[in-house]
Amino acid sequence: MTTDTTTKDTAPGAPAPGQVVLDARGVTMRFGGLTAVRNVDLTVNSGEIVGLIGPNGAGKTTFFNCLTGLYVPTEGEVRYRDQVLPPKSFKVTAAGIARTFQNIRLFANMTVLENVLVGRHTRTKEGLWSALLRGPGFHRAEAASRERAMELLRFVGLDRKAEHLARNLPYGEQRKLEIARALASEPGLLLLDEPTAGMNPQETRATEELVFAIRDQGIAVLVIEHDMRFIFNLCDRVAVLVQGEKLVEGDSAAVQGDERVIAAYLGEPFEDAPGAAEVAEVEAAEAAAGTESAEATEPAEAAAADAENPTDAAPGKENDR
Amino acid sequence: MTTQTTPSESPKSPGTPETSDTPAAARAGLVGLPASLGRALATGGGVLTIVSTFLSWTWTTDFPGDLTVYGYPGGLQVLVLIGGVLTTLFGLASYGVRGVRALAPGSADAAVKMAALGTFGAAWYTVIAISVELGGLVNLDPGGVVVAIATLVALIGALALPFTRPEPDPVDPDDTGWELLRHNTRQRWNTFRAAFAADTPAPARPLPSWAEILVIVAVMAVGLTVFSYGVGTAYDELFIGFLITAGFGFAAVSKAGLVARVSAITAKHRNITMIGAFVAAAAFPFTQTSDQYATIGVYILIFATVALGLNIVVGLAGLLDLGYVAFLGVGAYTAALVSGSPSSPLHVHWPFWASALLGAVVAMVFGVIIGAPTLRLRGDYLAIVTLGFGEIFRITVLNMDGTSGPDVTNGSNGISSIPNLNILGFDFGAQHQILGTTIGRFANYLLLMLIITLVVVVVFRRSSDSRIGRAWVAIREDETAALAMGINGFRVKLIAFALGACLAGLSGSVQGHVTYTVTPEQYQFAYAVPPNSAFLLAAVVLGGMGTISGPLVGASLLYLIPAKLQFLGDYQLFAFGVTLILLMRFRPEGLIPNRRRQLEFHEESETPAVLSKAGA
Numbered sequence: 025m026t027t028d029t030t031t032k033d034t035a036p037g038a039p040a041p042g043q044v045v046l047d048a049r050g051v052t053m054r055f056g057g058l059t060a061v062r063n064v065d066l067t068v069n070s071g072e073i074v075g076l077i078g079p080n081g082a083g084k085t086t087f088f089n090c091l092t093g094l095y096v097p098t099e100g101e102v103r104y105r106d107q108v109l110p111p112k113s114f115k116v117t118a119a120g121i122a123r124t125f126q127n128i129r130l131f132a133n134m135t136v137l138e139n140v141l142v143g144r145h146t147r148t149k150e151g152l153w154s155a156l157l158r159g160p161g162f163h164r165a166e167a168a169s170r171e172r173a174m175e176l177l178r179f180v181g182l183d184r185k186a187e188h189l190a191r192n193l194p195y196g197e198q199r200k201l202e203i204a205r206a207l208a209s210e211p212g213l214l215l216l217d218e219p220t221a222g223m224n225p226q227e228t229r230a231t232e233e234l235v236f237a238i239r240d241q242g243i244a245v246l247v248i249e250h251d252m253r254f255i256f257n258l259c260d261r262v263a264v265l266v267q268g269e270k271l272v273e274g275d276s277a278a279v280q281g282d283e284r285v286i287a288a289y290l291g292e293p294f295e296d297a298p299g300a301a302e303v304a305e306v307e308a309a310e311a312a313a314g315t316e317s318a319e320a321t322e323p324a325e326a327a328a329a330d331a332e333n334p335t336d337a338a339p340g341k342e343n344d345r
Numbered sequence: 346m347t348t349q350t351t352p353s354e355s356p357k358s359p360g361t362p363e364t365s366d367t368p369a370a371a372r373a374g375l376v377g378l379p380a381s382l383g384r385a386l387a388t389g390g391g392v393l394t395i396v397s398t399f400l401s402w403t404w405t406t407d408f409p410g411d412l413t414v415y416g417y418p419g420g421l422q423v424l425v426l427i428g429g430v431l432t433t434l435f436g437l438a439s440y441g442v443r444g445v446r447a448l449a450p451g452s453a454d455a456a457v458k459m460a461a462l463g464t465f466g467a468a469w470y471t472v473i474a475i476s477v478e479l480g481g482l483v484n485l486d487p488g489g490v491v492v493a494i495a496t497l498v499a500l501i502g503a504l505a506l507p508f509t510r511p512e513p514d515p516v517d518p519d520d521t522g523w524e525l526l527r528h529n530t531r532q533r534w535n536t537f538r539a540a541f542a543a544d545t546p547a548p549a550r551p552l553p554s555w556a557e558i559l560v561i562v563a564v565m566a567v568g569l570t571v572f573s574y575g576v577g578t579a580y581d582e583l584f585i586g587f588l589i590t591a592g593f594g595f596a597a598v599s600k601a602g603l604v605a606r607v608s609a610i611t612a613k614h615r616n617i618t619m620i621g622a623f624v625a626a627a628a629f630p631f632t633q634t635s636d637q638y639a640t641i642g643v644y645i646l647i648f649a650t651v652a653l654g655l656n657i658v659v660g661l662a663g664l665l666d667l668g669y670v671a672f673l674g675v676g677a678y679t680a681a682l683v684s685g686s687p688s689s690p691l692h693v694h695w696p697f698w699a700s701a702l703l704g705a706v707v708a709m710v711f712g713v714i715i716g717a718p719t720l721r722l723r724g725d726y727l728a729i730v731t732l733g734f735g736e737i738f739r740i741t742v743l744n745m746d747g748t749s750g751p752d753v754t755n756g757s758n759g760i761s762s763i764p765n766l767n768i769l770g771f772d773f774g775a776q777h778q779i780l781g782t783t784i785g786r787f788a789n790y791l792l793l794m795l796i797i798t799l800v801v802v803v804v805f806r807r808s809s810d811s812r813i814g815r816a817w818v819a820i821r822e823d824e825t826a827a828l829a830m831g832i833n834g835f836r837v838k839l840i841a842f843a844l845g846a847c848l849a850g851l852s853g854s855v856q857g858h859v860t861y862t863v864t865p866e867q868y869q870f871a872y873a874v875p876p877n878s879a880f881l882l883a884a885v886v887l888g889g890m891g892t893i894s895g896p897l898v899g900a901s902l903l904y905l906i907p908a909k910l911q912f913l914g915d916y917q918l919f920a921f922g923v924t925l926i927l928l929m930r931f932r933p934e935g936l937i938p939n940r941r942r943q944l945e946f947h948e949e950s951e952t953p954a955v956l957s958k959a960g961a
Contacts, residue, residue, distance in 0.1 A: 092829065117831030129826035131819050141812075142819045146831030148812055152840055155811030156804060162811070169812075209831050 045070045045213050045244045046091070046121070050100035053086050060086040062268045063100070068213060073235060073245045075259035077252070077279075079289060079307035083268040084248045085126060088217055091246075092116050092123050104213065118146040122211035124202045126218045126248075132191035136182055136201055139190050140173040143208025173208060180204045180234060196227040203234065207243075214238060216247045220254055228254055256280060264288070374505040375540050383505025387457050388436030390499025394429030394464055397495050398422040400488025403475050409580040412475070413486070420583055421471040424590040425492060428464030431597055432499055435460050438601070439506070451602020452543035454506045459541065459600050461496070461503035463593020467586050468496040474582050508542065511535045543600040557610045561618055564607055565625040573629060575905060576638045584909040619802065626795055636785030641908060643791040647856050648876045649900035650798045652884040653805060653893065654848035659882065660891035661809055662841035663821030664720070665728040667870065668735025670878045672846040674868030675711050676704035676853025678742065681760040681863045682753075688760050690752055697766050701854040708850020709843045716842035721835055723824060735870050735878055743865045759864030766793070766858050773858070790859045797855055801848050802893055808844065809891075817841050818891075873917065875904050883921070887928060889935030898936055 046068040053061040061083040068074045078084050089095045091102055093109060093116035102109045109116055117123075122143075131139050148169055154162045177183040180200040185193065190201060199219060206214055216235070220228045228251060235258055239245055249255045255262060256276040263273040266288040272279055279285055290308050374383060402412040402422065410420020418426050437445040439453035449456050472493045476482050513532055520528060552560070571591060578584040598604055611618040626646075630639045655669045683703060685694030695703070719730040746756025754760065765774030765786070773789040784792075808814050816837045819827040828834050857863045866872065871879040880903055888899025907917050928936075 094825075094829075112833075113825075113828045114831045114833050117829060123829055125826065125829070129823050129829075131822035131826065133822055134815070134818055138815055138818075142815050142827070142832070143830050145812065145816055150812045152808060152813050152844065155813055156807050158807060166811070205830065 043070045045105060047103040051090055051097045051102060052099035053090055053095055054098045060268055064270045066263055068244045068246055070244050071239060071242060073239050073259045075255040075262040076246060076248045076265060077255055077262060078265035080310055082265045084265050085217060088215055088248060091215060092121060117209050120212040122206035122209045123215040124206050124217055124219060128198050128202055130190040130198055130202060134190060135187050136190055137173055137186040139201055139205050140176055140208045141169055143205040144169045144173060146209050176204045176207055196223055211243060213244045216245060218248055220249060220251050232258055374507050376501050376504040378505035380505060380507050383502040384439060386502025387461055387499050388433060390495050390502055391429050391432030391436050393495035394492060394499060395426060395433060397488050397492035398426040400491060401486040402489035403484050403486055407479060408475050410583060421586045424586045425464060425468045428460060428467050428590055431460040431594055432457060432464050435597060435601060449601035450606060452600055455541050455543040456597045456601035457506060458503045459593055459597035461499045463590055465496040465500040466589045468492045470586060470589060508540045511539045557614060558617055560610055561614060561621050565621040569625040569628060573632050576641050578909060581910055581912055623795060623799055627792060630784055630788035630791055631782045636787050639785060639788040639791050643787050643794055643859055645901050645904045646791060646794045646798055647852055648904050649897045650801050650852045651849050651876050652881050652896035652900045653801050654845050655881050656885050656896045657805055658841055658845035659885055661814060662817040662838055664838060664842060667728050667732040667878055669849060669881055670868045670876055671735040671738035672708045672712060672849035673853040674738055675708040676850030677857035677863045678754060679704040679707045680854035681763050681857040684763045686760050686763045688755050697768050701851055704854030705847045705851040709847035712843040712846025716839045720838040720842060732870060739865045739868055757865060759862050761862040763858055763861055794855050797852055805893055883925060887935060889937040892937050895935050895937040
């Protein structure tokens, strides 16, 4: 798998568009008496960008962790390309699911290039003996890894900073580096956990384009995000998670128009959930900004979000946090 | 030249003691003299110091080193002479004298200050030691008085050199007296530190590679000379003088920017540097007339090699191993059991290569046995388990004496009379004539141990700069993220642990032969004599985690200082503790920092944000 990331060719290993990449069925996650995620079904097809939204505490990150092997679901199963996911996160990565973290987790004291090289770990084989004996195979593999890593850094626009320490990068570039590191493991599915948290509008738009470019390589993307404009511009499909349960799933327009979603965000009591009113009230206050800005956009316009040319003026886009 | 200073006097809130400072004072040095006068005093003081070392300092030869001779320096005078020469040279460099100027590409002023401080320390230490030991100032000859005055003048002159004062922090008007005191103390401390601050030198003109190699050779020669001198110091006073001169001398050279230049060159020619260092180390026994100091040399080398092995586990993979010396013990006992020793229950005599291999493999097996259940955990558990393993090893060995357990290790008597090695007819126990020099038993072992050290250095270098080494560092940095990047954390940590154990076992197989006898109490957690787990860890932390030269330097210091300063006696561990605390306070990255760690601990400093390709 040595595709040139700078071109927009589909990776040879990537499945044909429309094929199911990720298939989560009935995923339930309980911590003691608390059910964080209840019976969630979600599929992601290849070449698709799927968004996962929901108020704070809805169980988005827990669900994410179930997908990446950090948690083993209490019930249900997750299949990646028809294989049930192994329960260890490093095996999940090896299988082809890469992720980023909500609060950036780079290897702060390694250089930018080294960070990406670590991402190559699952796609290289050289063990200790090879490193000690330094045969021609070792040098070839190292050179190939470096070349591929530099390619990825060029792809996200960090190639000039390859020798900087990761900790010294500005915030936005750290996010990009984390994505480059995840891409280095040559995933078929990329999970992004709030990739634009704390970014300004320009950076958010750059990230948007980056995600489209990743999708164009044939990598399916699943995004958690609070920034509604970002999500509705980006995603082919959006699933809404409220109180651990999937409320709606559909395209941007459908989700934006759905009363239950608005209720969940704005605080109408929603049945079958004890105490929902209070919770929703608090959540509504927190999420109000995001929803308002999302609703300011015409739903139709958002649904027809021009993938290649998202240049519509977005004045004063607000972030949720 | 960095004599230009910006007037950094900023408006202070009224009422603080600093308001008395005038802008003129801000540009001056720590001592209120004009800069030109200070420079002259420092250089002149340096010259006078050189002259004074050729005079007699005391009338009697009762003080060790014979300082009574007019005409040539002896003992401590040599050290003061070196300090004087450094002060003078850097003084001339600060004048911008052609030729000498190149000696201080960094900050000549800071270098003068350090050199003058070191010379002052060494000279006054000598003068005070003479007065105290012989009973009174009357024992000083004119030379002694001259050197005291000369070094003091040089120091005052040097401190009068201007420097950039740090911007004072504004005072919070609500501060209470105690907070104000702390604030002012911090301010003064910052000013004091700034007085010795140096600039990073501009990038050097590229030298032809033969010249760079010559520089490396010269540096190695200087290193060998300094090390041989330090090991060969005959009495406590001389060793203390050596520590003062070497410490401040190194600081001065570093402030002058020469260390940065040299490390840039060595980073460029890493293989040549490595070969040079090993040739220099191999040359050490040839510079010695007796086997006495080769003994120290070989023990330092064993200690340093084991510390370097530990550095893979602690420095790279970030696994705190408090029982590492047990793996050394496993190697030593294994090699001793098959060495043909009469007290070994196995009456076999294996060749060295086989016993070394067996020692390494058995230690590695123990490493896997200890690591497999514990490395799945994170955090402090590993430290506790390894600490326990170290003690279990010692007590088990102690009890396998035939009465409390099976008769394997001879209990507290240990396995004694381990025969000397004989490799290809070369008897390590006998003296040999090589290149006209007599090489004794310990020197033989030193050369053998050097090969083991070379193996460990190569293993460290190659493994750290590879896929597996990056995985170790990634695990150390953030284990969750490393797992999410597809690194099998347990497996990778186990490899580091087993590799470390294996290298310690390899060193142990030589150590058993060097010491004649292996006994359980050599392999405790803490013990007066290195190597033991506490000292090994200290050598790694003191020297610098994750580097090759760090543990080597740390181990040398930690071995030499207790071995040389006999008078410390019972206070040795106390002094060791105080040193460690001070070092961790003021230089947490170790004496020879990994560039990464330096950035980690001194974020605000002027160190470049970019790591060069050569890296750690």
